Amino acid sequence: MRQTRDSIADIWGERTPYIDNWSVRVDERTLEEPDSWIQSACVLCSNGCGMDIGVKDGRIVGVRGRAVDAVNQGRLGPKGLHGWEANNSPDRLTEPLIRRSGKLEPASWDEAMGLIVGRSKEIIDQHTSLGIGFYTTGQLFIEEYYTLGVIGKAGLGTPHMDGNTRLCTATAGAALKESFGSDGQVGGYHDIDTTEAILHIGHNIASQQTVMWMRILDRRRGPNPPKLVVIDPRRTFTASEADVHLAPQVGTNVPVMNGLLNLIIEAGQINREFIDKHTIGFEKLKQTVSCWTPERVEQVAKVPAQELRKAAEILGTAKTLVSTVLQGVYQSMQATAAAVQVNNLHIIRGLIGQDGCGILQMNGQPTAQNTRECGADGDLPGFRNWANPDHIAELARLWNVDVDVIPHWSPPTHAMQIFRYCETGSIKLLWIQATNPAVSMPDLSRIRSILGKDDLFVIVQDAFLTETTEYADVVLPAAIWGEKTGCYTNAGRTVHISHKAVEPPGEARSDFDIFLDYARRMDFRDKDGAPLIKWSDPEGAFEAWKKCTRDRPCDYTGLSYAKLTGGSGIQWPCNEKFPDGVNNLYTDNIFATAADYCETYGQDFDTGAGVSEQEYRANDPKGRALIKPADYLPPHEQPDDEYPFWLTTGRLVYHFHTRTKTGRSKNLYNAAPDAFVQISQEDADKYGIADGDFVAVESRRGKVIEPAKVGDIKQGTLFIPFHYGYWDDPGRSRAANELTITEWDPVSKQPHFKYAAVRIRKVEG
Structure with a gap:
């Protein structure tokens, strides 16, 4: 084993004071000496650090930072240095599963995809494509997001596509x-x-x-x-x-x-x-x-x-x-x-x-930027404006489909509304990819009730069994990072390539291949009768994506697999004018606000009401930045005599999302094995609570029991990390989102996880 530092105990490593530049420091952790190193980038936070994957005998045995990469210059954090162990976890999904007589049982890919396609066509015949919804992730690759976006918007023509990026970014x-x-x-x-x-x-x-x-x-x-x-x-x-x-x-x-x-x-x-x-x-x-x-x-x-x-x-x-x-x-x-x-x-x-x-x-997730760019969430590909007819026509020409096929009669459906449509029965099929809403969504008792509805056909595409797969009718085993090739963009607009290092386990397939198979079986066609999806491998999808970005703010046309291989990641826009990418946007003080070019006409902060195209054009900013004020509105749920505390939730340094990956790394798991409730010293004294005592925390929606962590928080406020669910510890209620509220921002539609009114009591025994 080679380890340049213990990143669990020493999270950030030794200081190298910045003088003329940021020095190189290559962090490495390997369990065996690799036979080869494969270029990649980390996918366990939105920083997007360049890294190499160490491979021996067809298995990942470690990682090291890429010294040449401008994002990290060789450095890696604890999740990056340890999270790869999930790839080798013995409980990986290796074959499709179909629910028969209430139990998930092994099936062939042909059976699983045949069932999905058959149900899709049945729903379209009876309810139109509005009966189908997609809830994706912030962890796929550009090539996968773009393929999914085209399937949803030009193949099915459903507006019901969003990602868990709605929750974080x-x-x-x-x-x-x-x-x-x-x-x-x-x-x-x-x-x-x-x-x-x-x-x-x-x-x-x-x-x-x-x-x-x-x-x-x-x-x-x-x-x-x-x-x-x-x-x-x-x-x-x-x-x-x-x-x-x-x-x-x-x-x-x-x-x-x-x-x-x-x-x-x-x-x-x-x-x-x-x-x-x-x-x-x-x-x-x-x-x-x-x-x-x-x-x-x-x-x-x-x-x-x-x-x-x-x-x-x-x-x-x-x-x-x-x-x-x-x-x-x-x-x-x-x-x-x-x-x-x-x-x-x-x-x-x-x-x-x-x-x-x-x-x-x-961004909160490693590829959340691409969800937004590629149209796999509530946006249109290439930062186009769903309310601008010319932008819709551009996409129709690019995909060679009729304009009316592309949903644009209203804003695309956001995640919270997708689940509401599932609740009311208008969405009949929900396809979930690489995310775990049964732990990460607010008000979990409601989410479990929705996922468990008899009239909702649930597909879950993941690498592991999760709290969400418990409600699935079909489970598709997915390849993950290191087991497929593709590109992704970090929160600083830097695009990296990740080359396939190892084969996925068993019959697991990349999300890209699953989407291609679905499109082929559904026989999606353009208006000339040719296949709608015209690419068959990731590089072909990337080249198609480049065409979609031409002359848009996120212009990728100067990038290629070859250009991204061997060196550092590159920031977009990257094109003929900027062949090496751009560090800072708007250096000429001309912003993307012109009526013909902008991605949105804007919304009212308090109500979410949209500005009409006519109104926006009448006051066309013509490249000027928009200064928009806001006055204070208090949270709609506040502490009172019955529920006297504020609750806020958040993340820990050692874990990512619902620990589907990080919880399967022994060292990351041991560093933070359980949830807790953080409470001020004053409040702990008042309730007779000491460090480690179990505390029941209850809101109007649910209850959890957590060990106490005393100090470093405002009096009257509690904090619970949201990572922890039940797949590894079903013995007590501990998921923070048992307590959170079903409410969201009027503009971004992002749920409110940071406040809820709760009460506490010390649990004896």
Whole structure:
């Protein structure tokens, strides 16, 4: 065994202070000496670190970071160094399963796919394609997402396609569209290397993007360290490093951001020339935030006025600024509204489109960016506007189908509505890929009830049996990372290729091959009678995807398998004009807001009501950034006498999602084997609770029992990690989403996991 460091005990490794550049450090962990190394990238967070897969005798035996990759320069976090062990887990699914007489039993691929296709055709005949829905993931490859998107939108013509990216990253895309006219991160990770200040809001980056945190720590330990402001109700690893830590009340991100914007505007720390030339909406923002004095913010958000002023001084005087946003914003009240205020901070200061000034509306999953780009969720491929007839016509020409085949009469159906349609019976077939909604969705008792309906045909495509496969009529064994070839894009727009290193176990197939088989059996055709899906291998799918992106913001036309092989990942847009990719978007201060080009016409933050095409064109921004203010709306469920605590949920450094992979790595499992409830020392004393005591936590929807972890959280607030379900421990109720609410942001439609009213009691015995 070779291990360059114990990443379980030493999560971020030794510091290499940044001086002239970020130095190379190759992290490696292998159980045996590999016969060969195969190029890939990590898929256990959205950072997308370049890595090589070590192979011996046809098995994965380890990984190492790729020194040449600009994203990580050889570094890997604990999930990257250990998570690959799931590939070799003895409980991998190796053959299709069909439910017979209430029990899942082995079947052939022909039986399983024949049943799926037969049921699909039956539903289409009786209910049209509106009876079919897809719930996918943030972990597939570009080639798979695009194939799925074409099947759904041009083959079946169903609007009911979304992913679990709706739970983690929908607000990232929505916020970028609302401010800049299109999805796509404004900057990149390289901005950390030169920036004077960093803002993390709702983003415990030390745990969630460990390698990016290494980069920040190395800057902070070198000369000219950037100032750090962290906004988070918990004292996390990230918050402990901050120069200023603001710990707001749950659900008050908008008041905090409005207070910061107000102080910066009052101090004259804005770029008036930039605002006048390149933006719309500043005066309305100024008016909206003017009443949010530090004292009012303290009253509403419980952030001391003095600390708010300290944060505003850093954010208002820095000549460059990097801001990152994640689930503490995206999964809370006024998600899109709050995320947009971070954009507004950069816009009014003119800190955009230049080195050191990145806005990273982060993703929660490794390939969530591709879900949005490829149309495998509630978006159209290539960041096209579903309300723009010309954009629909472009897709119709590209796919050679009639315009009316492509659903565009209303916005595509978001995940929460898909499950509602399953609940009401209008969706008859739900195909779930590489995700586990029976643990990850809110209000789990409701989700279990929906998945268990007799009139819902459930297909689950996964590598393991999960809490969700318990409700499946058909289970398809899927190949995973390392067992197939494809490309994917991280949260900083960097595209990597992952070459197939080993064969999948047994009869497991790649998601790509499963989709191709479905399309062939369904006999999807274009309007000339030729097969709709015109590619037969991943590289062919990538070339087709490139054509779909031409002249769109996410232009891939300059990329190829050959170009992505051997070196670093490359940021899009990559085309004839930018053959080596682009570090920062909008360097010319022309944004993607023109009416003919934009991805959306915008929505009202409070109601979600869409701006019409006519209204948008009447006030065409013509390339100017949109400054959109928001005033405070309190969470709809709040603590009261019966349920006196706030509950918030989140992630741990050692696990990914519902631990389908990380829970099968012995070291990651042992590092965090169980859920817990984090409680303040004051609240623990009041209830007579000590570390390790079991605590019953109950909401209006359910109850869990968790061991207590005391300290580092605001009084009156509790935290439970959401990773833990029942596949490895069915003995007690412990899934955090037994407690969470069925509610979502009006714009992004992202569910609210970050607040619920709960009560507690110590469990004796």
